Amino acid sequence: MKPNQRLLSLDAFRGFTIAAMLLVNNPGDWGNLYAPLKHAPWDGWTFTDWIFPFFVFISGISMTLSLGRRAALGDDKLHLLRQSVQRGATIVAIGLLLNLIPGFDLATLRIPGVLQRLGLCTVLAAPIVLYCGWRAQLAWLLGLLLAYTSVQIGVSVPDAAGVWHTGSLLPGEDVGAWLDRTLMDGHLWRSSKTWDPEGLLSTVPAVASQLAGVLVSHWLASQRAATEKTVWMLVAGLGLLWAGEILGAWSMPINKNLWSPAYVFFMAGWACLVLGVFYWLLDAMPDPAGRATAARWAQPLVIFGMNALFLFALSSLVAKFLGFVHTAPEQSLKAWLYAPIQALGLAPVDASLLFALLFTACHFVIAWAMWRKGWFVKV
Secondary structure, eight states, X not given: OOTTOXXXXXXHHHHHHHHHHHHHHOOSOTTSOOGGGSOOSSBSOOXXXXXXXXXXXXXXXXXXXXXXXXXXXXOOHHHHHHHHHHXXXXXXXXXXXXXXXXXXXXXXXOOOOHHXXXXXXXXXXXXXXXXXXXXXXXXXXHXXXXXXXXXHHHOEEEOTTSOEEESOOSTTTSHHHHHHHHHHTTSSXXXXXXXXXXXXXXXXXXXXXXXXXXXXXXXXXXXXXXXXXXXXXXXXXXXXXXXXXXXXHXXXXXXXXXXXXXXXXXXXXXXXXXXXXXXXXXXXXXXXXXXXXXXXXHHHHHHHHHTHHHHHHHHHHHHHHHHHOEEETTEEHHHHHHXXXXXXXXXXXXXXXXXXXXXXXXXXXXXHHHHHHTOOOOO
16 A cells, blocks of 8 residues: 555445444434344444444554554654644543533533543554554553453452442443442443443453554555455454454453453454455455446445544534424424424334434535535544
């Protein structure tokens, strides 16, 4: 890959991920969802559990390609590290601001969050990316997962009721939940209050997910033939799926809330497979006409991917706005907009899905307009 070459497949993969996020995060009715469009209750996984680790994986690829290009142009590593830390801190700040809306009550502010985790992963991964080769980065990835597993399985902590546990991985009983309660009591996910799916300790294996993307970026940036890159990315994906299943049966199970090592391997496997397909279709296929056809079909995803962070933040604001603005004392703006869809006579799960599809389509119109104008929001 040439130093300044942009990977169309990465933009499409990012766009696929943000479109999927918009779809699963904005149903008409949270009580009526198709099973793949909701998270696994605890252990296990669904389509929805792809989305967050895909974002983290993509962030690792993007970070490495960007830093690699800038280092090749002669930028000082310390300067690049400082900028990476600033970028990560900005993402954390955006996440905290979104959590403040609409109440702006610091006493009940949820401190963890999706953007907060993405920002922390950027900060923690940056020095590893800048100062370590791929072998050391692989060692860091495995070391972080081993350390996390050792703490979760070997350290004894009390649960929210004061009962002590060693190695318990049930909701609210693991070491990460205890740490979050100790440091951020009253500022956790309001649906649980005693643990948070984006807590501090489980950010450690999330950094490993980012490093998985970093390692894939080295492969993509290599001078090997594009077909060879595709084949080995798909082989690696299948191998990682197998490793995740084996690790889940032998140690901590596949679990998004705990971001277990098995989840890291398993979702990195899926990420390699999905990216591998996009890479073949959009960047590696030998037939130029075939690539052009695939690019036309993938263009909506590429458009989504060009402003992914902006669309994430905007969709969060819109969803909050639809909830707290009322058209009548007992009717939110969302309920008012959803009522005509419910009146169509569709099954409740289909009406809920249609609302989510329309929500996603509205954001695509915004993304398309920004793309047409050449407006790309960067942090």
